[in-house]
Amino acid sequence: MLELVSESICFGGKVSFYRHSSKTCNGEMKFAVYEPPQAQKHPVPILYFLSGLTCSEENFTVKAGAQRVAAECGIMLVVPDTSPRHTGIPGEEHDWDFGSGAGFYVDATVDPWKQRYQMYSYVVDELPGLIAANFAVNPEKQGIFGHSMGGHGALVCALRNGDRYASVSAFAPICAPTSCSWGEKAFRGYLGENRGLWRAYDATELVLENRHDRPILIDQGLADPFLAQGQLQPEKFREACDRVGQPLTLRMHPGYDHSYYFIATFIEEHVKFHAEVLY
Numbered sequence: 001m002l003e004l005v006s007e008s009i010c011f012g013g014k015v016s017f018y019r020h021s022s023k024t025c026n027g028e029m030k031f032a033v034y035e036p037p038q039a040q041k042h043p044v045p046i047l048y049f050l051s052g053l054t055c056s057e058e059n060f061t062v063k064a065g066a067q068r069v070a071a072e073c074g075i076m077l078v079v080p081d082t083s084p085r086h087t088g089i090p091g092e093e094h095d096w097d098f099g100s101g102a103g104f105y106v107d108a109t110v111d112p113w114k115q116r117y118q119m120y121s122y123v124v125d126e127l128p129g130l131i132a133a134n135f136a137v138n139p140e141k142q143g144i145f146g147h148s149m150g151g152h153g154a155l156v157c158a159l160r161n162g163d164r165y166a167s168v169s170a171f172a173p174i175c176a177p178t179s180c181s182w183g184e185k186a187f188r189g190y191l192g193e194n195r196g197l198w199r200a201y202d203a204t205e206l207v208l209e210n211r212h213d214r215p216i217l218i219d220q221g222l223a224d225p226f227l228a229q230g231q232l233q234p235e236k237f238r239e240a241c242d243r244v245g246q247p248l249t250l251r252m253h254p255g256y257d258h259s260y261y262f263i264a265t266f267i268e269e270h271v272k273f274h275a276e277v278l279y
């Protein structure tokens with residue numbers, strides 16, 4: 001059962017925050033939705049946004065400015081939190097890039113994380129079921145996008161589930177998590193030392209086996225400090241896409257950083273990219 005935390009009218013639709021008891025994550029989870037005005041008349045397509053490290057369901061909802069264009073396009077936005085919270089797992093709050101706020105959209109297989117950190121299954125299975133059961137949506141029409149860690153999550157969810165997500169895009173995604181320090185730390189902690197198991201959550205590896213039906217859109221700022229650090233590696237994803245003939249629009253933007261100012265600049269184009277496929 002969903003518990004409504006708050007709701008506000010926005011561009012003729014409604015922004016709402018919910019919490020609920022998650023079977024998959026074995027405890028409380030939170031998410032935000034934007035219901036466009038069209039949902040008062042007919043079921044609408046759903047667009048999931050997966051957020052980055054340190055984020056909750058609030059960052060995108062408050063900072064990206066997506067509601068105006070979602071209202072124009074008749075798209076419902078669904079924004080899950082980035083991890084379970086307050087699990088009592090020792091060390092959960094110690095690092096900003098692991099544990100709370102850093103679930104990395106994987107199903108953990110290692111104790112103690114595996115009891116609660118099942119973000120892949122939560123996003124792909126449980127959350128869509130809840131959305132379909134509680135909102136005026138067409139569950140056959142789903143798209144997914146995300147930022148940074150969430151861009152990685154969106155690419156992985158779409159590449160592994162081409163039958164569920166008709167469209168996918170990302171802002172500054174972590175494209176090759178098995179070969180950057182953020183991804184290596186997270187995968188070692190959640191999945192263990194067997195690097196072979198990590199590949200199921202690496203978009204650059206996955207696209208070699210599972211092409212997406214439609215072109216993928218990625219925007220990347222050239223002044224993004226995490227690009228220079230080697231955390232994002234869009235060039236590796238582009239090379240893999242080129243190798244298998246996966247259509248990819250990768251746009252590199254001089255001057256833009258990793259922030260929500262960058263996301264807000266290009267959000268309209270992303271929502272419209274999805275709406276064209278979903279309608």
Ligand SMILES: N[C@@H](CCC(=O)N[C@@H](CSC=O)C(=O)NCC(=O)O)C(=O)O
Binds near residue numbers: 059150260
């Ligand atoms: N350590 C810093 C940086 C955290 C940060 O930049 N987080 C990004 C996502 S990074 C990749 O997943 C983010 O979206 N932050 C939220 C925001 O509202 O900007 C820190 O702890 O701040």
